[in-house]
Amino acid sequence: MLGVFVCLSTLSLFGLILLFKYDPHSSGKAVLSTLARAQTGIFAIVFSVVVLGVQLSTSQYAPRLATDFTTDPFYQRTVGIFGASIGLNIVGLFLFDHLPTAVLAFLLVLSLTVATGAFVTLYRFVRETLEKTTPEGILAHLKDRMTPETMLAEIKDAAEDTVNPDPFLALISVIHSFIDDKDRASASLGLDILAGRVAALLRSPATPYITQDSPADQSLERVCVDQLPNIVDEAADNGLTQIGLDVSDTVETIGETAIAVRSERAFEHLLTGYIDLVDTLGFEPEDERIRTKILDTTSDLLKSGAKSGLWESTAIATRRLGWVAAASLMKRDLDDGRNRRYGSLLILCFPKLLATAVDSYATFQDHSVQGWLRLQRSDSHSVARLINSCYGSMAELTSAAIRYELRTEQQVVDWSSVAYGWSEGAKTLDNTHLDSMAQLWFGTLLYLEYLAAMSPDHVMQGFNPHGRHRVSQELGRTTVTRIENGDLDPTAVIEFRPGGVDPIEMPLTGHKVPIISDPDVSFSDWIANQPFLFAQRESMGSFTGTE
Numbered sequence: 083m084l085g086v087f088v089c090l091s092t093l094s095l096f097g098l099i100l101l102f103k104y105d106p107h108s109s110g111k112a113v114l115s116t117l118a119r120a121q122t123g124i125f126a127i128v129f130s131v132v133v134l135g136v137q138l139s140t141s142q143y144a145p146r147l148a149t150d151f152t153t154d155p156f157y158q159r160t161v162g163i164f165g166a167s168i169g170l171n172i173v174g175l176f177l178f179d180h181l182p183t184a185v186l187a188f189l190l191v192l193s194l195t196v197a198t199g200a201f202v203t204l205y206r207f208v209r210e211t212l213e214k215t216t217p218e219g220i221l222a223h224l225k226d227r228m229t230p231e232t233m234l235a236e237i238k239d240a241a242e243d244t245v246n247p248d249p250f251l252a253l254i255s256v257i258h259s260f261i262d263d264k265d266r267a268s269a270s271l272g273l274d275i276l277a278g279r280v281a282a283l284l285r286s287p288a289t290p291y292i293t294q295d296s297p298a299d300q301s302l303e304r305v306c307v308d309q310l311p312n313i314v315d316e317a318a319d320n321g322l323t324q325i326g327l328d329v330s331d332t333v334e335t336i337g338e339t340a341i342a343v344r345s346e347r348a349f350e351h352l353l354t355g356y357i358d359l360v361d362t363l364g365f366e367p368e369d370e371r372i373r374t375k376i377l378d379t380t381s382d383l384l385k386s387g388a389k390s391g392l393w394e395s396t397a398i399a400t401r402r403l404g405w406v407a408a409a410s411l412m413k414r415d416l417d418d419g420r421n422r423r424y425g426s427l428l429i430l431c432f433p434k435l436l437a438t439a440v441d442s443y444a445t446f447q448d449h450s451v452q453g454w455l456r457l458q459r460s461d462s463h464s465v466a467r468l469i470n471s472c473y474g475s476m477a478e479l480t481s482a483a484i485r486y487e488l489r490t491e492q493q494v495v496d497w498s499s500v501a502y503g504w505s506e507g508a509k510t511l512d513n514t515h516l517d518s519m520a521q522l523w524f525g526t527l528l529y530l531e532y533l534a535a536m537s538p539d540h541v542m543q544g545f546n547p548h549g550r551h552r553v554s555q556e557l558g559r560t561t562v563t564r565i566e567n568g569d570l571d572p573t574a575v576i577e578f579r580p581g582g583v584d585p586i587e588m589p590l591t592g593h594k595v596p597i598i599s600d601p602d603v604s605f606s607d608w609i610a611n612q613p614f615l616f617a618q619r620e621s622m623g624s625f626t627g628t629e
Contacts, residue, residue, distance in 0.1 A: 114171045114174045114175050114190065114193060115171075115175060117167075117171045117193055117194070117197050118168055118171035118172055118175065121164060121167055121168050121171070121197060121200065122168055124201075124204070125164045125168070125204075128204060128208065156206075156207060156210060157207065157211075159203065160200075160203050160204060160207040163196070163199060163200045163203050164200045164203075164204065166196065166200075167193070167196040167197050167199075167200040170189075170192065170193050170196055171193050171197075173189075174189045174190065174193055217260065217265060217268035217271075218268070218271070220256060221253075221256065221268070221271055221272055221275055224252060224253050224256065224275065225275045225278075225279070228249060228250075228253070228275075228279045229282075230282050230283050230285075230286035230288055230289060231286075231288055232249065233249040233250075233279070233283050234283070234286075234288055234289060234298070236248070236249040237249060237297045237298055237301045238297055240297070240301070241297035241300065248301055248304060249301070250276070250279070250280075250301065250304070250305050250309070253272060253275065253276055253279070254276070254305070254309045254313075256272055257269055257272040257273065257276065257313060258312075258313065258316060260272060261313070261316050261317055261320055261322060261325060262316075262320070264320060264321075264322060266322055266324055266325060269317075269322070269325050269328075270324075270325065270328045273313070273325070273328050273329060273331070273332045274331075274332070276305075276332060277331070277332040277335035277336055278335070280302070280305060280335075280336050280339075281335055281336060281339040283298075284336075284339045284340060284343050284345055284348055285339060285342075285343060292345055292347045292348060293347070294347065299347050299351075302347070302348050302351050303351045305351075306336070306348070306351040306352040306354070306355045306356075307351055307354055307355035307358075308355065310329060310332065310333070310352075310355055310356065311355045311356065311358060311359050311362070313325070313329060314326045314329050314359055314363075314372065315359070315362065315363075317329075318363060318364070318368065318369055318372060321368070323368040323371055323372060326368075326371075326372040326375075327371065327372060327375050330375045330376065330378075330379040333352060333356050333379055333383070334379060334382075334383070336348070336352050337349060337352050337353070337383040337386075337387075338383075338386070340352060340392075341383075341386055341387055341390045341392060344390070344391075344392065346392055346394050346395045347395070349383075349387055349392055349395040349396075349399075350394070350395035350398055350399060352383075353380060353383065353384070353395070353399035353402070353403075354398075354399065354402060356376060356379070356380060357376070357380055357399060357402050357403050357406050358402075358406060359372070359373070359376055360373055360376055360377065360403075360406045360407055360410050361406045361407075361409045361410045361413075361581075363410075365413075365414060365415075365418035365419060367419060370419055370421050373410075373421060373423070374421060374423045377407070377423040377424075377426070377427065378423065378426075380399070380403060381426070381427065381430065381431040384396055384399060384400055384403070384431065384435060385431070385434055385435060385438070387399075388435050388438040388439065388468065389438060391442075393439075393442075393444070393464035393465050393467070393468055394464045394467075396435070396468055397464055397465075397467040397468035397470075397471045398467075398471070398586055400432070400435055400468060400471040400472060400475055401470075401471035401474055401475055401585055401586050402586060403427065403431075403475060404427070404432065404471070404474060404475020404476065404478050404479050405474075405475070405478060405580075405581065405584070405585050405586075406581075407424055407427060407475075407479050407482075408478045408479045408481070408482035408580035408581045409482075409580065409581025410581075411424055411479070411482040411483060411486050411494065411580070411581075412482050412485065412486070412579075412580050412581045413581075414486060414490070414494075415490070416489075416490045416492070420492060420493075420494045421494070422494075422495070422496075424479065424482075424483065424494055424495055425483075425494070425495030425496050425499060425500060427475070427479060428476060428479060428480060428483075428495065428499075428500045428503045428504075429496075429499045429500065429502065429503040430503075432472045432475050432476045432503070432507075433472070433476075433503045433504075433506045433507045433510070435468065435471075435472050436468075436469060436472040436473075436507050436510055436511070437506075437510050439465050439468045439469050439472070440469070440510050440511065440513075440514055440516075442465050444463060444464075444465035446462070446463035446465065446466050448515060448516045448517055448518050448519070449462070449466070449518060449519070450518055451518050451521070451522050451570055451571075453518070454469075454470055454473070454518060454519050454522060455470075455474075455522075455574055455575070455589065455590045456589050456590050457470040457589065469516070469519060470519075472507070473507075473519065473522065473523055473526075473575075474575055474585055474589070476503070476504065476507065476526075477526055477575035477576050478575055478578070478580050478581075478585070479580070480500065480504075480530065480576070481575070481576045481577075481578070481580050481597065482580035482581065483495045483500070484533060484537070484541060484542060484597055485580065485597060487540065487541045487542070488537070488538070488541055488597070491540050493540075493543065496544065497534070497542050497543060497544040497545040497546075498544040498545065498546050500545065501527075501530070501544075501545045501546040501547070501549055502546070502549070504523075504526070504527045504530065504549060505527060505548075505549025505550075505552045505553075506552075507523055508520065508523050508524040508527055508549065508552065508553050508557075509552045509553060511523050511524075512524075512553045512554055512557050517557075517560075520553075520557055520561075521557065521560060521561040521564060521570055522570065522572055524550075524553055524557055524558070524561045525561045525564075525565055525570050525572030526572040526573075526575075526576065527549055527550065528550065528561070528562075528565070528572065528609065529572045529573055529576060529605060530542075530545065530576075531545065531547045531550075532605050532608050532609075533576075533597055533598065534547075535608070536598050536601045536602065536603065536608075537597075537598065562609060562612075565605075565606065565609055566606060566609060566610060573605065574590065575590070576597065577594050577595065577596050577597065578590075578592040578593065578594055578595070579592060579593050579594070579595040
């Protein structure tokens, strides 16, 4: 467009000069000299001011952004046009006395036209640069720059040399700056862009399969495990609760994309970092709002992941959720608020995940009780690990809730609903070939009934014992017999202090702290004196196969 303007303007002015027979020798040298000095001075002053302004503006967001402006095509075009215009003036002055009148007239007209175009370009450059240094402009610039191809290239460069920045670093830094400035609208927009860029990277055909410790895997781990949780923590510290809540939308977008493209690694990284916030957040009312949102969002993503067959990452995240939630509950003091979402995990999350796993078409063998309790992430079927995760999380979080009530004399869960969640799980497992897990689960339900009976009156109020009648006679009698014979100990996970050693890396490891240190009646004696009446019902089918 500028080239067309220069050509048309040059021809028009040259035609006028020829028409009016203007002699360039009279004032042409003064014109060229004035243009050269004026352009040089204006170029130096304006560019110095603009560059300084860019540095000052971008330094509060991300220092590396300043260098991005020098690679902008419009910046390079403006510098080129000004350089060409000044150079044309200097060439004209150097050849002024050696050129024919017609050529000199054309050179003079061309210099004037190019100078006009240079000033127009400079005006547009200054205007657009000022727009780009606003919060919205910086975010738009980053969004345009972060294409999947560019991000992959920068991820590779960063992996080869740590001096090279990760492609998400600048955007994360900008979001942190917005939070520091309490600019909620800009921070929220930045989170939307972050979610979109990570999702675009996961969806891109150019993205290689994300394997463990690959450059893309490491980049996603930094974003999901470290940087997103840091944004939530900083938002909470700055009183920007809404930003902490907005992160859940970012997590949902990335999580849904990871599920859609079946990226186990991305899904695991995302939930690992997000779940850990349940334990790191404080217990102020605004922190509780964020924690509630985290628990709700995580539960929804886990159920979606299980339904889509992301068994590996769902199993790991499910067990981590129970472990971290239990650790959070153990930290609560009497003066801290009570969050009812802990109970929803025991009612609406873990039993639902168990049912999804049981209803899958996966085939594997049953384990012994000790085998179920010690499942590692790599030595058994991923669906079996999800079943194990559901049991472990149910038991650990239930133990934490009981201990919380004993310590504070405050109820944090609805025990009648919790009893239903446990009995629902027992009913689900009763229809499978997983006899050992069914017995372990039902035996734990009986042990919880025992704890409710032995605990003070204010503990586990409303825990309904009728769940025992939702299972078959065979499961009930076999479980009781194995407990009485000492072949089954359903107290293992319950008696470990909740929130201890990472149960994913070191299952069934930790410090045993009995909930009731000196009960009037032992569990085995209590079992022996119970009138176990199990309802007769036909089997609903079996969950069979070989590993």
